[in-house]
Amino acid sequence: MKDTFDENAERKAWMGLLAKAPEGRVAALLDATMARPVFTWLRAPEIGSTMIRGRAGGTGAPFNLGEITVTRCAVTLSSGEVGHAYIKGRRKADAEAAALVDALMQGNDAKTVRAAILEPLETEETLAKTTRAAKAAATKVEFFTMARGED
Amino acid sequence: MYVAVKGGERAIESAHAWLAEERRGDTNIAELSLPQIREQLKLAVDRVMAEGSLYDPDLAALAIKQSRGDLIEAIFLIRAYRTTLPRFGASRPVDTGAMDCDRRISATFKDLPGGQVLGPTFDYTHRLLDFKLAAESEVPDAPTREVSSGAVPHVTEFLNQEELIESAPHDDTPPPDLTREPLEMPADRALRLQALTRADEGFTLGLAYSTQRGYGRNHAFVGELRIGAVTVEMDIPELGFAVEIGEVTLTECETVNQFTGSKSEPPQFTRGYGLVFGQSERKAISMALVDRALRWEELGEDYVGAPAQDTEFVLYHADNIQATGFLEHIKLPHYVDFQSELELVRKLRREAGEEQFQEAAE
Numbered sequence: 001m002k003d004t005f006d007e008n009a010e011r012k013a014w015m016g017l018l019a020k021a022p023e024g025r026v027a028a029l030l031d032a033t034m035a036r037p038v039f040t041w042l043r044a045p046e047i048g049s050t051m052i053r054g055r056a057g058g059t060g061a062p063f064n065l066g067e068i069t070v071t072r073c074a075v076t077l078s079s080g081e082v083g084h085a086y087i088k089g090r091r092k093a094d095a096e097a098a099a100l101v102d103a104l105m106q107g108n109d110a111k112t113v114r115a116a117i118l119e120p121l122e123t124e125e126t127l128a129k130t131t132r133a134a135k136a137a138a139t140k141v142e143f144f145t146m147a148r149g150e151d
Numbered sequence: 152m153y154v155a156v157k158g159g160e161r162a163i164e165s166a167h168a169w170l171a172e173e174r175r176g177d178t179n180i181a182e183l184s185l186p187q188i189r190e191q192l193k194l195a196v197d198r199v200m201a202e203g204s205l206y207d208p209d210l211a212a213l214a215i216k217q218s219r220g221d222l223i224e225a226i227f228l229i230r231a232y233r234t235t236l237p238r239f240g241a242s243r244p245v246d247t248g249a250m251d252c253d254r255r256i257s258a259t260f261k262d263l264p265g266g267q268v269l270g271p272t273f274d275y276t277h278r279l280l281d282f283k284l285a286a287e288s289e290v291p292d293a294p295t296r297e298v299s300s301g302a303v304p305h306v307t308e309f310l311n312q313e314e315l316i317e318s319a320p321h322d323d324t325p326p327p328d329l330t331r332e333p334l335e336m337p338a339d340r341a342l343r344l345q346a347l348t349r350a351d352e353g354f355t356l357g358l359a360y361s362t363q364r365g366y367g368r369n370h371a372f373v374g375e376l377r378i379g380a381v382t383v384e385m386d387i388p389e390l391g392f393a394v395e396i397g398e399v400t401l402t403e404c405e406t407v408n409q410f411t412g413s414k415s416e417p418p419q420f421t422r423g424y425g426l427v428f429g430q431s432e433r434k435a436i437s438m439a440l441v442d443r444a445l446r447w448e449e450l451g452e453d454y455v456g457a458p459a460q461d462t463e464f465v466l467y468h469a470d471n472i473q474a475t476g477f478l479e480h481i482k483l484p485h486y487v488d489f490q491s492e493l494e495l496v497r498k499l500r501r502e503a504g505e506e507q508f509q510e511a512a513e
């Protein structure tokens with residue numbers, strides 16, 4: 001599936017990164033980087049749900065697993081860029097910050113925003129994941145064959 | 152006879168005020184915060200999310216606090232809240248093969264790619280009360296080890312290579328949704344899996360246990376059990392592409408079941424499937440066993456009359472909110488119903504008495 005060029009791949013990556021950031025983190029990084037840009041709501045923050053689906057046997061036909069709370073919003077910057085956010089949880093402030101960063105990434109400040117917001121988020125996400133994976137790795141079982149029953 | 156009754160408002164108000172006071176308990180004891188419940192009673196939170204059918208740890212923690220730890224009451228609160236949410240859409244089916252596994256074990260293969268990872272488990276603990284937890288104490292950091300990269304494939308994939316196990320071929324049929332249409336029979340597997348994943352843990356466990364004891368036995372092995380985080384991705388219509396909205400922790404169980412073949416299927420292993428919100432392996436294994444038992448018809452097995460094979464019985468009794476709603480309603484005022492029953496019994500007794508009197512006279 002990843003062999004075709006996806007023109008949206010970059011934007012998908014940063015929107016995913018923003019959605020997965022811990023509560024308050026995107027806002028904190030954004031406010032440390034710049035004054036918030038002037039914007040209007042294209043869609044004010046709204047809380048709803050998304051039905052999560054799984055597949056029977058992991059790979060078969062889809063089924064409905066249960067819902068998750070989701071917050072979404074969309075902003076239009078005074079410079080015209082439109083930013084969207086769809087993030088899990090009931091987090092209006094986080095959705096606003098994520099949508100603003102999404103919009104900024106499409107404008108002239110993209111480079112600054114990437115270095116000051118996306119890159120730290122990426123580093124933090126990787127660190128959190130490797131820390132957890134390292135704890136899991138420490139619980140990996142090493143089997144030693146003591147005696148075989150065949151002889 | 153119709154009797155209209157009014158009143159009791161003041162009693163109800165007082166009862167609720169007392170409930171609030173009792174919920175708080177002794178005010179000399181520090182009040183429980185939602186983050187404390189979320190972080191330290193995580194498995195209770197996970198159960199409320201799974202059976203409440205809504206993934207939101209903060210809401211589940213609130214529900215547990217409000218319900219004073221009565222988890223079915225908490226699940227009820229979550230189900231009620233869920234109905235107030237507008238539905239934004241459905242996710243793409245989650246890819247459990249790409250899970251960041253905290254735990255991953257197989258009871259059928261000792262050496263498997265990715266290894267046996269125990270994770271934060273109660274298994275192999277001695278089940279002795281740990282009085283150190285009664286005192287506040289610092290917890291030492293868990294040990295770590297270098298992470299070996301590489302995929303952690305599903306166990307069934309190895310068996311698939313030899314065609315020793317039935318495959319679960321890719322399919323994109325849109326699934327039915329029992330939160331949108333009433334649950335009706337016959338229920339296909341997608342609908343059964345949705346009902347089972349939100350089913351009461353105790354009921355599912357009991358049914359699964361019954362299959363192990365011989366009521367619709369299907370010789371299940373835990374081919375694989377994995378717990379960890381998967382990414383949830385959904386299509387955003389206004390963008391025209393899918394984005395990741397976050398991660399959820401899931402427990403997945405795949406059973407490998409003995410199957411000697413039937414009129415329509417060759418001898419090969421068959422599969423049962425369990426997938427549940429949060430860390431809940433008892434529920435995931437139970438779900439997989441019950442799923443497999445309910446598949447008798449599509450696999451051409453005999454119906455032996457076991458409760459776990461009876462789709463209607465299982466699905467119509469597995470939901471603890473439906474069950475508790477109907478069960479507990481009988482404690483609410485039934486004065487009118489009872490009044491008519493009372494009249495009936497009095498009348499029958501009168502008639503029976505008259506007959507006896509007549510017989511005696513004759």
